Amino acid sequence: MKIQFESLSAFIAAADTGSFSAAGRKLKKSQAAISLAIQNLEIDLGFTLFDRDGKYPKLTQQGELVLKDARELMSQYSAFIERSKSISSVEQVKLRIGIDPLVCCHKINEIIQDFSMAFPLVELKIVQQSSESLAQKLTDKTLDFALGVFSRDVKNNFEHVSAFQLNGSWVVSPTYVEDNQLRLDNGVVNIEKTVFNQSRILLPSETPLTDIDEVSLTKQIWYVEDIHTLLSFCRNGLGIAYLPNFVVGHDLERGSLNKLMLDSEQTGNNSCRASLIYLLGYQKSSAVDWLTRNFLKFKLCDPD
Incomplete structure (x- = not known):
């Protein structure tokens, strides 16, 4: 028939x-x-x-x-x-983007939701890995662009656009405070440089962050790409962690983590800048251009 x-x-x-x-x-x-x-x-x-x-x-x-x-x-x-x-009329039917969990705060989620309405026909693939891994995937041409915290060496090999500022904090668990007999004042832990330099440091990335030169003097550094695993380690007292404020905000409110102060200075007020990177000569479609403009609209990625 x-x-x-x-x-x-x-x-x-x-x-x-x-x-x-x-x-x-x-x-x-x-x-x-x-x-x-x-x-x-x-x-x-x-x-x-x-x-x-x-x-x-x-x-x-x-x-x-x-x-x-x-x-x-x-x-x-x-x-x-x-x-x-x-x-x-769609220039790019499929779009592959990489986002480091370090920078994936609530605002990024809102932008992705808005993108789905602005470009309903574009199929979106989002990869969440460390910035170093995303840069490699970009080199392998399995991503169109990546958003993360990239070192100067990485930026030199790509076209990059400086985006928003990402604030982070040094935090420790109450267990760690008790075991190491640290001073706790109104939920904030005071620690001497010598103690800090001999502590195990938990970091989500090998990417250098500003104002934490003390890390180069530490006894032991663990790099844990998965933020949730790193957070669990810190809650269980395995070391001092550096994490974005939007990640540790609820723990600080509940008291399951304490912010760290070094020699009466807020080591927790460290910051780094997120960047968008593309392969050299990459031609942005209207969809990529929309995401780029919206990622650049806001200046600071922090807790609600």
Whole structure:
């Protein structure tokens, strides 16, 4: 069975207008062409769609059932045509972006949600890994661009745009404070440089951050790419951690972590700057340009 589109169109028009001649006028075809198209449809289906004994053709019971399916099919066809027209205007159907969890705060999530409404036809693939891993994937051409905290050496190999500031804090668990007999004052831990330099440091990335030169003097540094794992280690008293404020905000409020102060200075007020990186010579589509502009709109990534 091979149903012709023209036959279905003629059938629906005849049912809607009440006659073959009116259907012809609606479709700008002759009455004979409409009648032939419906006859061909009836032959394909194997039953009669119209009772032609009266002055005007009347739908049979089978015809009424077929009409419902025919309308649905034509509706789907129309939607297909409109979607195809929309797709033809899309520059980039698939977009692959990398986002370091270090910078994936609530504002980034909001931008992605807005993007889904602005570009509903673009298929988005989001990879969340460390900035170093994202840079490698960009080199391998498995990503279109990446958002993260990148070292100067990495930036030199890509086109990059400086984005928002990311504030972070040094934090420790109450268990760590108790075990190491540290001073706790209103939820803030005071620690001497010598103690800090001999402590195990937990970092989410090997990317250098500003104002933490003390780390180079520490006894032991653990780099843990997964933020949730690093946070768990810190909660269990395995060391002093440096994490974005939007990650540790709830722990600080609940008292499951304490902010660290070094020699009466807030080591927790360290910051770094997120950057967008692309392969050299990368031509931005309208979708990528939209994301770039929106990632650059806000200046600071911090807790709500």
